[in-house]
Amino acid sequence: AAKRKAIRAALGRMELEGTAVTVDFREEGEAGVRLLRQAAQGSRVRVVILGRPLRRPIDRDELAALLSVADGIGLSSARDETGTTRRTIARACRAAGKRFALHASEAVRERPDTYLDPRPDLLVHLARASVEDLATVAEARVSVAVCPRSNALFGRQPDLAAMERCGVALLLGTDNAMFNAPSIWRELEFAYLGTRLRGRPVSAGYLARAALVEPYRWLGTPEAASIAVGAPCRPLVLRLPPDDPEYQVVTRATEHLIVRPARPRSPSEVP
Numbered sequence: 001a002a003k004r005k006a007i008r009a010a011l012g013r014m015e016l017e018g019t020a021v022t023v024d025f026r027e028e029g030e031a032g033v034r035l036l037r038q039a040a041q042g043s044r045v046r047v048v049i050l051g052r053p054l055r056r057p058i059d060r061d062e063l064a065a066l067l068s069v070a071d072g073i074g075l076s077s078a079r080d081e082t083g084t085t086r087r088t089i090a091r092a093c094r095a096a097g098k099r100f101a102l103h104a105s106e107a108v109r110e111r112p113d114t115y116l117d118p119r120p121d122l123l124v125h126l127a128r129a130s131v132e133d134l135a136t137v138a139e140a141r142v143s144v145a146v147c148p149r150s151n152a153l154f155g156r157q158p159d160l161a162a163m164e165r166c167g168v169a170l171l172l173g174t175d176n177a178m179f180n181a182p183s184i185w186r187e188l189e190f191a192y193l194g195t196r197l198r199g200r201p202v203s204a205g206y207l208a209r210a211a212l213v214e215p216y217r218w219l220g221t222p223e224a225a226s227i228a229v230g231a232p233c234r235p236l237v238l239r240l241p242p243d244d245p246e247y248q249v250v251t252r253a254t255e256h257l258i259v260r261p262a263r264p265r266s267p268s269e270v271p
Contacts, residue, residue, distance in 0.1 A: 079108075107128065147173045
């Protein structure tokens with residue numbers, strides 16, 4: 001009950017922030033996935049769940065059951081798993097039409113072949129990756145999710161400037177809700193100002209795309225990030241100065257500046 005309540009609170013915060021989709025690395029196997037599915041019922045936030053199998057070596061029946069309820073598999077670290085485990089899970093995900101993601105080069109640098117060999121759909125962090133590593137990832141066309149606030153708690157940061165120069169397809173995340181409020185606006189501002197503080201600035205446009213466009217590309221629905229006639233987007237309107245909109249979104253946007261639809265009045269309120 002406490003876990004379900006905490007999940008609902010986090011989703012409620014995301015909804016207030018204007019978040020449309022969250023990708024969750026869910027532990028505790030099939031039970032963890034089902035718990036999140038139940039807790040997310042009624043939320044306006046779409047939940048994409050990457051589950052994690054419990055047994056090692058991999059139990060194929062457990063993996064199949066997990067993939068039947070999850071949207072894919074998300075592993076904690078490339079170096080925590082054997083090559084056989086990584087490849088087995090990756091093959092199962094592809095066969096099921098599901099996504100495969102893993103954390104990589106978070107606390108220490110790992111060789112790109114260890115995390116690129118299983119052909120993942122998503123890498124997380126790469127805080128210790130070298131510029132050459134990032135170029136290799138970009139060439140492999142693998143998307144990368146970064147969580148600068150969470151990394152900062154442990155004294156490390158992803159090289160966003162190098163990622164931009166190398167052409168890495170970037171997604172911005174908030175990581176563990178136990179450590180950080182699930183606020184993409186806080187993450188945007190922190191990431192932008194942090195790169196300037198370190199003397200390796202990244203463009204506001206690169207970060208804005210990481211929060212508002214690239215996630216939909218990764219999900220296979222790029223049209224959801226396009227404001228056009230007939231596009232299935234959910235427009236988010238913010239009260240911001242019109243000059244340099246990417247900079248304004250990255251440095252000024254908050255949930256308080258979202259223009260929300262007027263609340264329908266109840267019959268008793270109608271004059």
